[in-house]
Amino acid sequence: MRQATPGWPQSVALQVHNASWPDFTEASERWSTFSAPTFNAVFIPESKEDLAAGVGYLAGNGIPFLAKSGGHGYSTTLKLIQNGVLINMENFNYTRMSNDGTATVGAGATFNDLVQVLGAAGREVTVGSCPCVGATGAMLGGGVGRLQGVRGLTSDAVRKIRMVLWNGTIVEASDTANQDLFWGMRGAGQNFGVVYETVFETWPATNGGMNYEALLTFGPDAVGPVVDIIDSLMPIDPALAIGFVGGSNPETLETIVALVLDYAGPQRKGSKFTNLFKNLSITVTESMISYADLPTKGTGGLTLAKCINGRRQDMYGISTKKLNRASFVTMFAEFGDLIKANPALNASAFLVETFGQQAVKALPNDYDAFPHRRHIENLVEINMEYEDDSVAEAADAWAKKWRDHFKQPKVSGYDRWFTYQNYGHGDEPPSVLYGRAKWRHQKLTALKNTYDPHGVFNAFHAVPTSLADWD
Incomplete structure (x- = not known):
């Protein structure tokens, strides 16, 4: 019979496991090991009362902790948690x-x-x-x-x-x-x-839960025309979602261009958008996929590759109003050069997500703390993935250079830099993630000081406790 972990409240002591536990690695492993938190114990609460007892104990004793609700979560700010406790929420x-x-x-x-x-x-x-x-x-x-x-x-x-x-x-x-x-x-x-x-x-x-999807592939010369067509569709149909991906073949290192079109509706409506790109494509695969199957079977199942834990994931994200053709053409060419010079980066990619905006913009800008209802037309994500740290410096420099390129107003189409906080790298000023309006700063800082007066929850894009620290 396993002994209770010393020091913890008796009611939860048997739910705490240290590194000697056979399942410790599986229970504490994260999607990204880049600039990651480290843990010397895992707490797996079985009820809300257990969770409350554990959180109160950890905060009261100054022990750093982080809760895990599923996969991903990769900001470099998470490295603030070292030798802490992971609260694994698997029982919920x-x-x-x-x-x-x-x-x-x-x-x-x-x-x-x-x-x-x-x-x-x-x-x-x-x-x-x-x-x-x-x-x-x-x-x-x-x-x-x-x-x-x-x-x-x-x-x-x-x-x-x-x-x-x-x-x-x-x-x-x-x-x-x-x-x-x-x-x-x-x-x-x-x-x-x-x-x-x-x-x-x-x-x-x-549409009864059925979604139309088209997966198209292209040669490198199609990057510019594809970007132009996507940009011409803005603002896109509310039922349409577009994913534009640049990657490489892991064996040949040749660059790959792919486009995923998802339409929440019948094929006859969704295929009208596919037809705009068909003449440029090498391959086209069309299908109808249920809402329940779309996360796993959509994009030909390729998104499942992003569910593998334990690799370096150096991510930079930024929002743009428009898609600048010249920037993407140059970026794609340089991406190919980067991969050939650093084959260990062959799992890396960049992605542009373009989603409908209508229902997002229908709510007032002060509806909640989400600040970007007018600034998420296109979400650009640059993902440097690797296991060999010899490529770390080259990967980070390339990704940061292009993130910084896209934040220029003449490139992004916005007058300022905006980043959706779930896609933030961790080096952004708080106002880039949480909005620039002074009333937002005042409201969020007041909430932080009220509900987290000791900075217990500072590991993921901490809201400043002083108004002077917002920029």
Whole structure:
């Protein structure tokens, strides 16, 4: 019989495991090992009361900790947690439908877990493209995805959040309870506590839950024309989602250009967009995929490759209003040169996500802490993936150079630098992630000082506790 971990409250001491536990690596491993946190213990709570007892103990004793709700989460700010405790929320993996159409989702559920239940019930909300991402973690930063033009952000569907504060207090935040906290949790939620459960509004599945998808591949010479066509579609149809990918063949190192078109509707409507690109393409694959299967079977199953843990993932993200043809043509050419000079980077890629904006923009700009309702037309993500650290310097320099290139107003189309915080690298000023309006700074700083007075939740893009630190 395993002995209780000394020092911890008796009620949870058997739920704490140190590095000698055979399953320690599996329970504590993260998607990215780049500039990552480290842990010497894993706490796996079995109930909200256990979670509250554990959080209160850790915060009260000055022990650094981080909660894990699923996969991903890669900001370099996470390295602030060293020799800490990982709170693994795997026992909170559930999604329960109610008769009123709401879904109660535990913090251990991934997007794939969530869509299985919603799909079976004929319901939907916006989820991200990658199946292994934690639904709760993504929601705290907003939650972009294919359906956002129709249903808004993932966080726009939230009706209640149940969570534990730094001192072990269990609270609920909603439009009628702790309204200030509810505002901040949707867009900056990593700053204020550990969520164990969220209630989402859901909607009847569009087109009976069936989505049209086209996967097209192109030669390198098509980069410019493809970018021009995407840009000409802005603002895109609310039911359309576009993913433009540049990568390489891991064996030949030859560059690859791919385009994924997802349309929440019938093939006859979705294929009209595919036809715009067909003459440029090398291959075209069209299919109808259910809402529940889209995260795993969409893009030919390629997104599953982004669910492998334990590799370096040096990521830079930025938002643009337009797609600058010359920039992408040059970037793609340089990407090919980078991979050939550094074959260990052959799993790297860059991605442009272009989603509908209509339902996102339909809500007022002060609806919640998400600041970018007018500034997420295109999401550019540069992903340097590797295991051999000899390429680390070259990878980071290249990715940062291009992120900095795209933040120029003449390139991005915006007058300032905007980055969706879930895609942030970790070196951005807080105002780039959380908005530049002074009233936002004042409101978020006040919330931080109220709900996290000791900086317990500072590891992921910490909101400043002083107004002077915003820029």
